Amino acid sequence: MKNKLGILLALVAVGSGVAWGVLRASPVDEDRFAALSGNPDNGQTVFTAAGCASCHHAPDAEKDAKLILTGGQKFPSDFGTFIAPNISSDPVHGIGGWSLTEFASAVTKGVSPDGAHYYPAFPYTSYTKMTDQDVVDLWAYMQTLPASDAPSQPHEVGFPFNIRASLGGWKLLFMSDEWVVQNVSTEAETKGRYLVEALAHCGECHSPRNALGGLDRNNWLAGAPNPAGDGRIPALTPNQLDWASEDIAYYLESGFTPDFDSVGGHMVEVVDNFAKLSAEDRTAVAQYLKALPTAD
Amino acid sequence: MKAILTFATAASIAFVGSAMAQEDFSANLKARQGQFRILAINLGILGDMAKGKMDYDAAAAEAAAHSIHGVSMVHQAALWPEGSDNMSIDGTRALPMIWDDFADFSSKWDALGTAAENLVSVAGTGREAIGPALGQIGGTCKACHDTYRASAN
Incomplete structure (x- = not known):
C-alpha cells in the first residue's frame, strides 16, 4: 500500500508538472464522426454487448427498469468505492445534453465534457477499441432511452486517488488501443x-x-x-x-x-x-x- | 486469582455457548445439495438433447422433466434451518440473507415449480421446445443464486 502511494504521488507530481501537455485530458476530434450517421438498431446491439445497463441501472432494478440508466450501483475496489453515475437521457442529471463528440470522448478516451479524467472503473480502456460506427450507433440508441432525474452520487475515493489529474499518468501507462491477442486466424x-x-x-x-x-x-x-x-x-x-x-x-x-x-x-x-x-x-x-x- | 477465575468462567461459558450454537446440520445439507444434484443430472439430459449432443427421445425427455418437477415439489422449509448458512457452518454456500427474507427465498423456489410445470407440458412435444423451457428454468436458478448463494471458492 505504501508502495502504491509512493508511485501514485510520483505520478501526481509528474502529472502536475513537466509533462502536463501529455497527460491532460484531451477529447476526440470534432470531425472524426462527421461522415457517419447513427443507426439505433445496431446501437441497441452494441449497448447490450457492452453491458452498459448492467452497471448503470438502479441497484434494485428488474426487467425493463434496467433500461433506466439512473446509476447508483456500488463497485468496491482497492482504491475506494466507485458509484455508477446517471447516464440516462436526462439533460441535467444524465447525458442527454451531451454532443456526440462529448459522448465519444467519454466512452473511448475516458474524458468528461468538462475535460476531467474518468476513473477506469468505467471500462473505456476496453471501449477505446470500439469502431467509430458502433460509437455513433450506440449514441443514437442511448438517446432513445428514458430519462431519470436522480443526481449522480460522488465516488467514495480517498486521497491520493481522488486526484483525477494522476489518471493522465495512469492512462499513459496502462491504456492501449492495441489488441491483446494479436493473432486471430478465423x-x-x-x-x-x-x-x-x-x-x-x-x-x-x-x-x-x-x-x-x-x-x-x-x-x-x-x-x-x-x-x-x-x-x-x-x-x-x-x-x-x-x-x-x-x-x-x-x-x-x-x-x-x-x-x-x-x-x-x-x-x-x-x-x-x-x-x-x-x-x-x-x-x-x-x-x-x-x-x-x-x-x- | 479472582481475575483468573472470572476469566476462566467467562471462557467456559463462551465455549459452551459456541458448542451449543454448533448444531449438526449435515443431514439438511445432504438433502438440499442432493436435490440440486438430481436437478442438474436431469437438466443435463434435456440440455444435451437441446444442444444436439444426444438424439431427442420423447420418453426420456418427459422422464427428466417429471423428475425436475418432482424435486420442485419438495417443500424447502425443513431443509433450511436457521443457522445453516455459510457464515455459521462449513460445506455450504447458502448466504445468511436467506433467513432475512425467507418468504422471498420460498417464492424463488416456487418460480422453479412454475417453470418445471411448463417443462413437463412441452418436453414430449419435440426437441425445439426444450431449449426455451430450459431457459425459463435457468432463469429461476439465476434469480435465486444471484441473491442467496455465495460464489464458488
Whole structure:
C-alpha cells in the first residue's frame, strides 16, 4: 500500500508538472464522426454487448427498469468505492445534453465534457477499441432511452486517488488501443476478439491487475481476485477452462455450466446480455476463448 | 486469582455457548445439495438433447422433466434451518440473507415449480421446445443464486 502511494504521488507530481501537455485530458476530434450517421438498431446491439445497463441501472432494478440508466450501483475496489453515475437521457442529471463528440470522448478516451479524467472503473480502456460506427450507433440508441432525474452520487475515493489529474499518468501507462491477442486466424475469432476485448470488456474482471490497477496483459483472462471480495473470478484460458466451444456458447445463452450448475454473481447480468445477442456472436466468443494463448 | 477465575468462567461459558450454537446440520445439507444434484443430472439430459449432443427421445425427455418437477415439489422449509448458512457452518454456500427474507427465498423456489410445470407440458412435444423451457428454468436458478448463494471458492 505504501508502495502504491509512493508511485501514485510520483505520478501526481509528474502529472502536475513537466509533462502536463501529455497527460491532460484531451477529447476526440470534432470531425472524426462527421461522415457517419447513427443507426439505433445496431446501437441497441452494441449497448447490450457492452453491458452498459448492467452497471448503470438502479441497484434494485428488474426487467425493463434496467433500461433506466439512473446509476447508483456500488463497485468496491482497492482504491475506494466507485458509484455508477446517471447516464440516462436526462439533460441535467444524465447525458442527454451531451454532443456526440462529448459522448465519444467519454466512452473511448475516458474524458468528461468538462475535460476531467474518468476513473477506469468505467471500462473505456476496453471501449477505446470500439469502431467509430458502433460509437455513433450506440449514441443514437442511448438517446432513445428514458430519462431519470436522480443526481449522480460522488465516488467514495480517498486521497491520493481522488486526484483525477494522476489518471493522465495512469492512462499513459496502462491504456492501449492495441489488441491483446494479436493473432486471430478465423473470422469468428476476429469477431470474438472484438466482443471480448472491446465491447463486453471481459478482461476488466477476468484478468489480474498490477498494484496500480493496470490490467496485466501478459496474464490476459487468466483469472483474478474478485474486487468485491467474494471469491475469485475464474480463468478463461483453455488450460484452465476446459469446456468445449459449444458448452461456452450454451453457457452464455442459458447460464448453465456443462454440469448444469447455474451462473452466479455479476456474471448473471453478463449472461442476460449475451442471451440477447446472436448465436453467431456467442460462438465467436467461444472460438476466441478456445484460441487464447496460455498464460505464463 | 479472582481475575483468573472470572476469566476462566467467562471462557467456559463462551465455549459452551459456541458448542451449543454448533448444531449438526449435515443431514439438511445432504438433502438440499442432493436435490440440486438430481436437478442438474436431469437438466443435463434435456440440455444435451437441446444442444444436439444426444438424439431427442420423447420418453426420456418427459422422464427428466417429471423428475425436475418432482424435486420442485419438495417443500424447502425443513431443509433450511436457521443457522445453516455459510457464515455459521462449513460445506455450504447458502448466504445468511436467506433467513432475512425467507418468504422471498420460498417464492424463488416456487418460480422453479412454475417453470418445471411448463417443462413437463412441452418436453414430449419435440426437441425445439426444450431449449426455451430450459431457459425459463435457468432463469429461476439465476434469480435465486444471484441473491442467496455465495460464489464458488
